[in-house]
Amino acid sequence: MQHASPSNAMDHAALRRPKHVRSVAARWQATDRDLDMLIWTARHGVVSPEQLARRFFARPDGSVGLTVAYERFRKLGDLKLIEHNPPVWYHGPNLITVTKVGAAVADVGLAPAPVSM
Secondary structure, eight states: OOOOOHHHHHHHHHHHSOHHHHHHTTTOOOOHHHHHHHHHHHHHSOBOHHHHHHHHSBOTTSOBOHHHHHHHHHHHHHTTSEEEEOOSSTTOOOEEEEOHHHHHHHTSSOOOOOOOO
């Protein structure tokens, strides 16, 4: 049995991406961490930016790379893979959900979670 190398895995993941995402790929390189963030967000339904940052951008010293995290969130938003939703209560956190395209890329069998005020 032949094991997939990381580059082959990324090629396979790239083929699963909808055409919209593939067309933007020339301007931006998706990482394994980006796909992991989409999967994690799709499975949880609704997450805060701070939860995503703590989960995926934690440093060995316990701090969180917020600048890098928010840049990745912006890129995923530009690709229409995630969307930022306003807080549902006063002074609550902004919320992040996957879009339909993001749910298709995450490929976990779940639709985007609805957020209502």
